Amino acid sequence: MAYSQNKAVAITVCWLILYLTIAEGKYYPTWESLDARPLPSWYDEAKIGIFIHWGVFSVPSYGSEWFWYAWKGNPPAQDVIEFMKQNYPPNFTYGDFASMYTTEFFNPDQWADLFNASGARYVVMTSKHHEGFTNWPSSHSFNWNSMAVGPKKDLVGMLADSIRNRTNIRFGLYHSLFEWFNPLLLEDYANSFTTDLFSSGKSMPELYEIVNQYKPEIVWSDGDWYGPAEYWKSQEFLAWLYNDSPVKDTVVTNDRWGWGCTCHHGGYFTCSDRYNPGTLQTRKWENAFTIDKYSWGYVRNSPLENYLTMDNITQIIAETISCGGNILINVGPTKDGMIDPILEERLRQMGDWLRVNGEAIYETTPWVYQNDSYTPNVWYTSKKDGFRTKVYAIVLEWPETLTLYLAYTTPTRATTVTLLGYSSLIEWRLPASHSSGIELLMPVIPLNMMPCQWAWVFLLENLL
Numbered sequence: 001m002a003y004s005q006n007k008a009v010a011i012t013v014c015w016l017i018l019y020l021t022i023a024e025g026k027y028y029p030t031w032e033s034l035d036a037r038p039l040p041s042w043y044d045e046a047k048i049g050i051f052i053h054w055g056v057f058s059v060p061s062y063g064s065e066w067f068w069y070a071w072k073g074n075p076p077a078q079d080v081i082e083f084m085k086q087n088y089p090p091n092f093t094y095g096d097f098a099s100m101y102t103t104e105f106f107n108p109d110q111w112a113d114l115f116n117a118s119g120a121r122y123v124v125m126t127s128k129h130h131e132g133f134t135n136w137p138s139s140h141s142f143n144w145n146s147m148a149v150g151p152k153k154d155l156v157g158m159l160a161d162s163i164r165n166r167t168n169i170r171f172g173l174y175h176s177l178f179e180w181f182n183p184l185l186l187e188d189y190a191n192s193f194t195t196d197l198f199s200s201g202k203s204m205p206e207l208y209e210i211v212n213q214y215k216p217e218i219v220w221s222d223g224d225w226y227g228p229a230e231y232w233k234s235q236e237f238l239a240w241l242y243n244d245s246p247v248k249d250t251v252v253t254n255d256r257w258g259w260g261c262t263c264h265h266g267g268y269f270t271c272s273d274r275y276n277p278g279t280l281q282t283r284k285w286e287n288a289f290t291i292d293k294y295s296w297g298y299v300r301n302s303p304l305e306n307y308l309t310m311d312n313i314t315q316i317i318a319e320t321i322s323c324g325g326n327i328l329i330n331v332g333p334t335k336d337g338m339i340d341p342i343l344e345e346r347l348r349q350m351g352d353w354l355r356v357n358g359e360a361i362y363e364t365t366p367w368v369y370q371n372d373s374y375t376p377n378v379w380y381t382s383k384k385d386g387f388r389t390k391v392y393a394i395v396l397e398w399p400e401t402l403t404l405y406l407a408y409t410t411p412t413r414a415t416t417v418t419l420l421g422y423s424s425l426i427e428w429r430l431p432a433s434h435s436s437g438i439e440l441l442m443p444v445i446p447l448n449m450m451p452c453q454w455a456w457v458f459l460l461e462n463l464l
């Protein structure tokens, strides 16, 4: 009896909070309230973002951005210990790398123009990774920041300015809550989080500072797995972000806000690195992945085979967008401020592809079906067209036969099929050997008139 009364009270309180949330447009520091905030629509429409992992780890640029932890963490990686022994004096510390983080070729206007040419609609830059070094002159970090040592510049501010001055791309910031070796955090941990020296003294003040100073429209949180959301004070921060911050109406966040949050709470879901479920998801999600398959930070000795090809990238784009996700494609700049030509080429090629096929990507919604049941490597997106639906079939491999069978599309007399970037209509017929679907007669196109090189998009209109 008492139990069910309590339960009834709890349910009433939940509904009351939800009601107040909707009625006042005000958010409370509870997951019930914060999770109910609708995602600002620009984010789903944008589809394509660029992730930038840049920091002191870009100096050794060996192994991955987890270099420091690989060297001094538990257990250390033998190859990294050996690398340091071979190449640096015995008294060399990770901190000594900071002065070599020179960024002398960093030209934020060039980066902005490259990102714009890639077709990306938002950019997310590491303000601070797990090493704790801040790419802005943080007032909570006396000497472990980009103004005090190394670049001697406000890298975050410079890129934000260039992007905003030159493009319509939205600017976002990645921020790691935890830092591998911060003594304050280690002390809180040793105290089983009964103290909050680090979260109150460093990580939270930093988050408020970057939001107030740079007005990021994405706050991409990470490094949350070290403690509970209550320790990080994530809910208080998000309530402030959504209610009172300078970006309250447009800001979007992810789901990495403390133990148990990932894939459950926050804004959109990231679930895991390179998350690509292959099926339609109920909540908005993002596939953050790297062009260098094994590292987010730049790695000097990555061979060509470590880099995704454009076939790989168009496949990931098709799979992700058709299942309701966004992509966040990562590049790791060098310590001198360059985006390696192989990465630049991939981004420009993605832009070439999107200039032809962007209609099937930006501002689309998932269709009833995500991939074809009969023909492999065909993924669908859709757009409303009056009371009908336009269907885009993204074909990852040009068929070896003269026809392409699509199982789920039911044609009418009025159905038209076009190949994006190609001028003639595509002929189609009812399939001879299937009771439903449509059969496209593949056009024979001279090589120099192919609309693109990697994945082709057929637009089907006036379907049943």
Ligand SMILES: *[C@@H]1O[C@H](CO)[C@@H](O)[C@H](O)[C@H]1NC(C)=O
Residues within 6 Å of the ligand: 089, 091, 092, 093, 096
């Ligand atoms: C390491 O020690 C050498 C002398 O053994 C000294 O010249 C050098 O400055 C030291 N380097 C650092 C980074 O402390």
Ligand SMILES: *[C@@H]1O[C@H](CO)[C@@H](O)[C@H](O)[C@H]1NC(C)=O
Residues within 6 Å of the ligand: 113, 116, 117, 166, 167
């Ligand atoms: C950004 O990209 C758009 C679309 O490709 C293009 O029209 C525009 O000129 C570009 N702007 C800059 C600054 O490169």
Ligand SMILES: *[C@@H]1O[C@H](CO)[C@@H](O)[C@H](O)[C@H]1NC(C)=O
Residues within 6 Å of the ligand: 158, 161, 162, 165
């Ligand atoms: C961008 O514009 C602001 C003013 O709107 C100006 O102060 C700043 O110098 C510009 N930055 C760049 C990198 O062009």
Ligand SMILES: *[C@@H]1O[C@H](CO)[C@@H](O)[C@H](O)[C@H]1NC(C)=O
Residues within 6 Å of the ligand: 293, 309, 311, 312
């Ligand atoms: C990339 O594509 C190649 C073939 O082009 C394939 O062998 C490889 O498995 C793909 N890798 C990823 C990560 O998709």
Ligand SMILES: *[C@@H]1O[C@H](CO)[C@@H](O)[C@H](O)[C@H]1NC(C)=O
Residues within 6 Å of the ligand: 278, 371, 372, 373, 374, 376, 377
């Ligand atoms: C595509 O769809 C079919 C069902 O229609 C499913 O069995 C299959 O696993 C899906 N995914 C891929 C990658 O083909």
